[in-house]
Amino acid sequence: MTPRRRRLFLVIGILAGVAIAGVLTLQAFRENVMFFFDPSQVAKGEAPAHERFRLGGMVEEGSVVRSPGSLQVQFTVTDFQQSVPVHYTGVLPDLFREGQGVVAHGRLGGDGVFTADEVLAKHDENYMPPEVSRSLKAVHPEGAPQG
């Protein structure tokens, strides 16, 4: 074997070794890498019961209830299989609206209600001008355009 080929195999070996190590590490830390749990995972009991975690999904259409005169808001987060009711007191981001993705950070109570102390909006990958969105909504009145 020429020294050049030996070096070539060495480089390929380094890459393969690191790639395998990376895959194994990420596999082992799968739950920790997850930024949030969706309602189905919560229903299956995969989310930590007594610790803070993040709950992510869609805000269900028609589920947002604001209490007049305060920053209290209630809504339901759904992944169209399961849903979790959420209570939150505070300022909501601009993109928060029904039918949009959110990530709420807080605790799940024994009564199944998720009490959040932080709510972030999650944007989807669809970009379009307002006219296009309006005409899409006229065709699919249920809202969120699917790409």
Next chain:
Amino acid sequence: MDWTWFHRFGSPPHLYRIAGRLMPWFAWPTAILIALGLYGGLVLAPPDYQQGDGFRIIYVHAPSAWLSLMAYTTMALAAGAGLIWRMKVAHALAASCAPIGAWFTVAALGTGMLWGKPMWGTYWVWDPRLTSELVLLFLYLGYMGLRAAIEDPQRADRASAVLAIVGLVNVPIVHYSVEWWNSIHQAPSVMKFGKPTISWPMLTPLLIMFVGFTLLFAALVLVRVRGEILRRERQSRWVAEVVAS
């Protein structure tokens, strides 16, 4: 097969001359395309149905993020070629990519944070996409730091090349993080198989910006690689002749 072109490419004075001759062919289209893309993106493109004008940061953010990964891949491939074929110019090329890629990474992170505050409600979260992009920045900084710390140029080349190759595993992690794990960052709208999920009047300037930024990267690398070659070959006669002329 005749490999003389390949060995000629490996000769520092040859690459120095070629890079100098090629540079304007990248620089001018860069200036024109970025000017066109910015005008198209900031003035002509319609506002987004949800984000309003805030979405326009995509015209800098997405191309910067793409270049942050492209520059790293180029750097690691050049470093690998340098290791395997003991090509000095390949190491010079890898070293020229690092600071440029690092700045594109900073641009991607910075514009992303500015967009994240109004849209998500936070500048920063320890999300897989955001975290892996930050790791990418540290890989660039580590690569540059390692090169600067080792005095012997050959040993610096080899040690930093190994780091660059090891770090290459992070590139697919950055790109696929939004698909492999739940992430707050949206999935790609353009860099994926299938139809882009961004409307044409918005996409056209974005594609122009992608090409413009890529050419900008190429032009910057050509400038930097010339400087890198001069610095490495400063003892040689041809550099003395270039400087004298």
